[in-house]
Amino acid sequence: MREKFEKLTSTCIPLPIENVDTDQIIPARFLKATTREGFGDNLFRDWRYDKEGNKIDSFVLNNPTYSGSILIAGKNFGSGSSREHAAWAVAGYGFRAVVSSFFADIFKNNALNNCVLPVVVSEKFLQEIFSSIEENHSNTVTIDLPNQTITNNATGCSEKFEINPYKKDCLLNGFDDIDYLLSKKEDIEAWENKR
């Protein structure tokens, strides 16, 4: 059983950069662990800390006026490697959802498998959220998974978002794919025998 996801209202952390790749989310040199824990500390490591390990003040995660459990990111978030460590880092830092106008496929799957909801919105809606956060860092966004809507509470505007009904069900109930596949072992054996 995993954590369940239903409805989330939160302030947001904006990252208006396109093509944020998995090497930025979690650089390869931090992939040496054999557990899933601790990756949040190195989320966006090389944007967050300089070579000496000091915080880079200009980076958004180091700006105390921004906080929240929703990451708002530019187009094509999560491109590159298949490392699930990227999803573990995003989740480990405390994000429950990432909003962008476009996600790379593997990152999207990995996020869903770790109860981080990737929400795809239109480019216009995304830019409006960025503007609302810039105007007031305490503006919030609401993500309603049962109704598949996302609302920019500063403007009151909403958009529907798509999610595969099976994955939605998994998130709402805290199931994972392995639970499902283990229940199908006899079918898999039968399929192997008749191929």
Place this chain on the structure above:
Amino acid sequence: MEKKTLFDKIWDAHVVSKIEGGPNQLYIDRHYLHEVTSPQAFAGLRERNLSVFRPDRTTCSPDHNIPTLNQDKPIADPISRNQVDTLMKNAKDFGLTVYGLLNPKNGIIHVIGPENGYTQPGMTIVCGDSHTSTHGAMGAVAFGIGTSEVEMVLASQCVLQPKPMKMRISVEGKLGKCVTAKDVALYIISKMTTGGATGYFVEFAGSAIRSLSMDGRMTLCNMSIEMGARGGMIAPDEVTFEYLKGREFAPKGEAWDKAVEEWKKLPTDEGAIFDKEVCFDAADITPMITYGTNPGMGMAIDANIPTIDQIDAAGQISFEKSLSYMNFKPGEKLLGKEIDYVFLGSCTNGRIEDFRTFANIVKGHKKADNVTAWLVPGSWNVEKAIRAEGIDKILEEAGFELRQPGCSACLAMNDDKIPSGKYSVSTSNRNFEGRQGPGARTMLVSPIVAAVAAITGKITDPRDFV
């Protein structure tokens, strides 16, 4: 009869069930594992008290986090050593085939799969690694997965995946002087952009693609992920069969003849429908180089970097950030720029053909004094061939030395890190910020361009040199 694509034929033949409104349950013929993305999956099996469902379909090789010097000695970094040891122990505990360090079959998992005949046409193949797309070159459906999915495959030999859309990218005509499979890949990605094939499985087709060797086809399919594609593939043909015949785990005797007969039915039926079709003319492709921090930021080697007004508004912040990282100016040329490092290797360009190509160029020349070159074979089999063909001697005479196999500076998990601010001309697959080491500045190129840069010490058009 329904007309089907190469992709459809393989995918549909592996669907165990379809979840209503959800993904397909897809059976996996071959599962490759390495040390970085597998430990948490094995931990998951232990937590649930599960065994590996089909150990005979699983092959392991440590590659990402291993040194490329002194592999006979214990790995110095204790955290890296633990990760490699963990893979060895997991393979032993769960009864899986593993080729550990110094095993003659060890190497980058995407190099050893095809060269040992594990990868075959018509298969479904996964690995916790995005460059699993490499295996599509043999006419297989091969794609990268995350660690939760690795656990699923270990536990059930299946993954749950929505069926991707289909795209055909055709390249027709004859490739020009000094234009390799790598240039074809970088050219296509520069046109498609880094997310342009997201959601699609790509079939590469056309006369220029058919003309590529097996090693070249692997280079091209390897990089399909760099335009976001779920995977890339090429229909099996005589080149494929010729490559595979006689390899250790390929079918033998009567089984071989029967297999070839089946494989010949795989190519896309005439008139089959793709969700998207894109065509390129081989004559438009030149030797390529990247100037930015994603593989879509590529251009002809003699071109100028775009200017800011050529970039759409939403992309301008990223473009400026990227050029600032590379310390390049919009509109300038890269030709003539001094470089610091050359890297030949990786699952993209670490096969024997890549070393032959590199050696042919540097033969009779000397490595430039300002260049540090790391030449890393993709596997011990490649290394063996390099020595058998005398390529090692040519390289040595030109001032180059070979390292031991591994992923090396492609992702710089081990000690092979390009220092901050240095320029690396690299035959690998990603030029992301910090990919080859914190602050490293990567330019992706073919082995030909890398070889010419290594001996001239700067970015040089190989057509002027060869």
